Amino acid sequence: MISVQQALHIIDTTLVAHHIKEVNIAKSLGYILAEDISAPINMPSFRQSAMDGYAIIWSEDSYYKITEESKAGEAKQITLQPLEAVRIFTGAKVPETADTVVMQEHVVRDGNTISITKMPRQGANVRPIGEQVHAGELVLKKGTRLNEAAIGFLAGLGISTIAIYKSPKVSVLVTGNELQQHGKPLKEGAIYESNSVMLRMALHRFGIKKVKTFTAKDTLKATKKAIKKALDYGDFLLISGGISVGDYDFVKEALDLNHVDELFYKINQKPGKPLWFGKKDQQFVFALPGNPASALTCFYVYVLPLLKKYAAYPDYHLPRAQAKLHSEFKNTTGKTLFLKAYCKNGSVSVLPSQQSSMLNTFATSNVLVTIPEDVTYLEPQEQVTCIQLDGYGN
Numbered sequence: 001m002i003s004v005q006q007a008l009h010i011i012d013t014t015l016v017a018h019h020i021k022e023v024n025i026a027k028s029l030g031y032i033l034a035e036d037i038s039a040p041i042n043m044p045s046f047r048q049s050a051m052d053g054y055a056i057i058w059s060e061d062s063y064y065k066i067t068e069e070s071k072a073g074e075a076k077q078i079t080l081q082p083l084e085a086v087r088i089f090t091g092a093k094v095p096e097t098a099d100t101v102v103m104q105e106h107v108v109r110d111g112n113t114i115s116i117t118k119m120p121r122q123g124a125n126v127r128p129i130g131e132q133v134h135a136g137e138l139v140l141k142k143g144t145r146l147n148e149a150a151i152g153f154l155a156g157l158g159i160s161t162i163a164i165y166k167s168p169k170v171s172v173l174v175t176g177n178e179l180q181q182h183g184k185p186l187k188e189g190a191i192y193e194s195n196s197v198m199l200r201m202a203l204h205r206f207g208i209k210k211v212k213t214f215t216a217k218d219t220l221k222a223t224k225k226a227i228k229k230a231l232d233y234g235d236f237l238l239i240s241g242g243i244s245v246g247d248y249d250f251v252k253e254a255l256d257l258n259h260v261d262e263l264f265y266k267i268n269q270k271p272g273k274p275l276w277f278g279k280k281d282q283q284f285v286f287a288l289p290g291n292p293a294s295a296l297t298c299f300y301v302y303v304l305p306l307l308k309k310y311a312a313y314p315d316y317h318l319p320r321a322q323a324k325l326h327s328e329f330k331n332t333t334g335k336t337l338f339l340k341a342y343c344k345n346g347s348v349s350v351l352p353s354q355q356s357s358m359l360n361t362f363a364t365s366n367v368l369v370t371i372p373e374d375v376t377y378l379e380p381q382e383q384v385t386c387i388q389l390d391g392y393g394n
């Protein structure tokens, strides 16, 4: 059995190859940019008015004669003389010779003349060419996470296709004779299968949409066959259940028969002790304990970082934060604990139902409190590390 630190070290030092593809920007949300982006145009590409008002050649005078109008989207060339004003609107082209736009609130208009009640500084309210970025300038670096602001920025530059790092395809294989699909009343001794949809939703939240679910009964033959099929589909395989030591736990043996090499098995932690991790060529396999809270905890702590590494996320672990423990806590297990908990305003409460079979309080947790294996007692108000579960990755 290895420690949590050792297991995380193996995850951190596992090399993962990246794969690049070209996508439309509208399909790039949450991905990591795989190329440097230089601006193809100046932004703005012409001198724009930042206000609705009047364009003038700045002077000490307050009276100007309105000669023309410039609307957004118009390309007409207007030449302005001193003491003339052009009625102008936000985003419209500022006439060649004008250097200042006076906002309309600072003007009294009388027919075709204006009297400026508050003269701005020379150059005010004119966005110069290339004010935001110049053509040819490096504007987004390879490795940038694409959020909606970045995508909007690229769209404004007229860029519609970019190179991103692919996210993996994932197979989810659920094992167990007791598993029943939805739609019929529960049979005696059966349970509704819940890990596959839970894992699929977790994958979706972190941007992984290509997920295929497989099932296997508790026989070596069926498990071996299902693993082979699941490996044919995914870059990653997540197996649920059948990894403990019972007579009908065949996952470990079936992985061996499929030539998946073990990188670790069993971690001194609760939940999730029997977690298994291995590799076959460039494919990664996690055999998650079947208990739902164990499977999800192992997903957050070990699986998600490697999935994010595949997609070239620079920070691939879920964010950690310190918080003050609301009540005392005893750890008599000698294991590292990941506790379902709720954190608000820097104070964290450990929730009831910590058993690994229970999701009832996981459903309302926003953090997992980590208690190291060598810590036996924590007083109220002591600082603890919380793995943050909300959000969509960093």
Ligand SMILES: Nc1nc2c(c(=O)[nH]1)N[C@H]1C(S)=C(S)[C@@H](COP(=O)(O)OP(=O)(O)OC[C@H]3O[C@@H](n4cnc5c(N)ncnc54)[C@H](O)[C@@H]3O)O[C@H]1N2
Pocket (backbone or CB within 6 Å): 174, 175, 176, 178, 179, 191, 192, 193, 194, 195, 196, 240, 241, 242, 243, 244, 245, 246, 249, 272, 273, 274, 288, 289, 290, 291, 292, 294, 356, 357
């Ligand atoms: N003698 C020992 N027994 C067990 C040990 C041990 O060290 N010695 N470890 C326990 C721990 S800790 C865990 S965790 C479990 C892990 O067992 P498996 O990974 O083999 O999982 P299963 O036995 O198949 O299932 C465990 C539990 O979870 C339920 N389950 C399974 N799959 C699903 C699913 N898709 N959806 C919902 N629930 C599922 C299953 O019915 C069981 O109740 O082993 C302990 N035993």
Ligand code: MOO
Pocket (backbone or CB within 6 Å): 269, 270, 271, 272, 273, 274, 289, 291, 294, 356, 357
């Ligand atoms: O380690 Mo198991 O995951 O406690 O139930």
